[in-house]
Amino acid sequence: MKLIRSKSLKEQAGVSKFGMLIVFILIVAFLTFGLKVVPLYVDHNLITGICEELIENGEAENMTTNDIRQRVANTLRINNIRDFDLSAITTRRENDQAIITISYERRVELVANLDVVAKFDTVLQ
Numbered sequence: 001m002k003l004i005r006s007k008s009l010k011e012q013a014g015v016s017k018f019g020m021l022i023v024f025i026l027i028v029a030f031l032t033f034g035l036k037v038v039p040l041y042v043d044h045n046l047i048t049g050i051c052e053e054l055i056e057n058g059e060a061e062n063m064t065t066n067d068i069r070q071r072v073a074n075t076l077r078i079n080n081i082r083d084f085d086l087s088a089i090t091t092r093r094e095n096d097q098a099i100i101t102i103s104y105e106r107r108v109e110l111v112a113n114l115d116v117v118a119k120f121d122t123v124l125q
């Protein structure tokens with residue numbers, strides 16, 4: 001049977017300080033990006049969810065564009081979302097069916113002079 005030699009402490013290597021610094025920088029970069037971008041999609045999903053609910057319940061067929069915007073505004077106020085422009089919501093009717101279009105873009109400062117732009121264009125029927 002062969003004996004397995006254990007390496008001496010001098011031969012064993014771990015992560016260097018430079019390697020740890022790179023890992024730390026990558027983690028911070030991903031966290032910063034995630035904390036800035038994820039809320040944009042959460043807000044958009046909330047807005048589209050409200051409009052989808054109005055269409056599924058059949059309420060949107062009897063509502064004007066201003067009524068739909070008011071319903072969305074009330075829900076956004078409850079959820080403390082203040083920077084959404086309600087004019088991004090438009091409605092039209094085709095074959096007695098309401099079609100709601102949500103089209104807008106959001107810009108979020110990522111770091112210094114680097115911005116992230118998210119463009120949303122959703123059609124619900």
